[in-house]
Amino acid sequence: MAFFELLVREHIFDEVHISFLFVGHTHEDVDAGFSRIWEFLRRKDAETLEDLTNLLPNSELLNDMLDIKAWLEPHLNIISKHTVQHHFKFSKVSGETVVEYKLHQAEEWVKQDVTYLNSVPKGKPNILKQDYSKVDFLRLQNLINSIHFMFSDESKKRWWDKFLKEKYSIKDTGKRIWIDALPKQQIYVEEIDFSNVIPEPVKKMIEKETQPVKIVSKARRQTVHKKNMKKTTQKQQKKTLHQQKKKTGKKKTTVVIHNTKSILIPMDREVKRQIWLRIFMDLLEFLLATAVMLILTLEILVKFLHIFAVCDILLLLNDIWMAVLVSHLGVLSKTVIDNTSFFGTSLHNVFQCVES
Known part of the structure; x- marks a missing residue:
């Protein structure tokens, strides 16, 4: 320095x-x-x-x-x-x-x-x-002697021997x-x-x-509809204030006007990534819920189909049973068969009707 x-x-x-x-x-x-x-x-x-x-x-x-x-x-x-x-x-x-x-x-x-x-x-x-107090010349000389065969010619080793001997003054x-x-x-x-x-x-x-310029923030430009709504709101507030003055007889000097401004907040890539991740997770949750509802509906339909299939099998067995009875007992059993079924009358009662 x-x-x-x-x-x-x-x-x-x-x-x-x-x-x-x-x-x-x-x-x-x-x-x-x-x-x-x-x-x-x-x-x-x-x-x-x-x-x-x-x-x-x-x-x-x-x-x-x-x-x-x-x-x-x-x-x-x-x-x-x-x-x-x-x-x-x-x-x-x-x-x-x-x-x-x-x-x-x-x-x-x-x-x-x-x-x-x-x-x-x-x-x-x-x-x-x-100042060569920290230099070990004997170690350097031994190192040169151990690798002397790696030199391209003998003159290189002689140069190092001379250099170490004179200590590069x-x-x-x-x-x-x-x-x-x-x-x-x-x-x-x-x-x-x-x-x-x-x-x-x-x-x-x-x-x-060269004059420094200060950065300022401005409100968004209002549209004609918003301006008209603002003017109407201000007129209504003034009218209400005037009516209050007539009732109370007191003068109020404070006028409250509400004005809302939109603030645009810039987002960096990390915030955008978090928002898109949140949207993706909500969408995934909706799809999973829909899939569960569909699976439950299909399960209920399968159960109903099983019930209808059992009923059809029972009716088919009843028809087979009636056909077997008609083929073995003949026309005499028609009256009995018309009044009974596979599930209503036992075989013992059927044979009693045939004997009579």
Whole structure:
């Protein structure tokens, strides 16, 4: 943060914006650039750092680095809670460096009480010293020896042996430039007033376009029938009020007029889905009830059909019984048969009539 503020203080930039992603969000647009490196490595292997720099266009191996943190540290103010914010802006306001911040993109900028630098450091940062205390060179050397057969030729292994032996010492090559060599922005001593240059009609148009407009709600336009009904209702209310004045002799100054307005409530997809689901469930319930009624009706009809079939069977048995009697007893039994049936008289009574 202090380095970005330094860029504005030294007029390298007029304004600097910094934005941080939310915690856990590990993807950024610049990540797409690494896919280009993968394309190069897919076609050709890079077994050493020199092979990698030769493979990638416009790349170089850094031989020295500047210790900017140690150079700025004595000039820093003590600031806390700044890691919570996600957006920062460094700019010049009336010749003074101003730091602003906000948590979300849609919020307004909030001016920070103090800047990160209490003074501008002089000179140039020193070369960063190497710290290999956490690097296990013996383990790396054993790893190179164990996979030496995977190199394309023996020169690759010799390169790594030399690299680990020299411990890649960083030296000041003098090629690193500092911000004092960068071009600076033009410093405006006074602001130019363009208000007199803009014509008056153009000013009015600009004011009209930039003027904030408040969103208001209007009632629905009433039809002629509704207007006539409203007027009739108002006349009846006034007439009733006038009659009350005559009876009581008191003047009433309050007139109550009822007016109803239709409010259109927009619904999102979730609400529509719930409504359609409710309609579908009601329709399904109606269909199930209708199906149950039809099944009960069919059941009753089947029962009636069973009763009629039994009656028909009994009548058929009666006719068979009568025919058997006529065939065996002859004409003498006609009188007896006419007065009896299969269900009314027993066989014993029939034979008694035949003997007589």
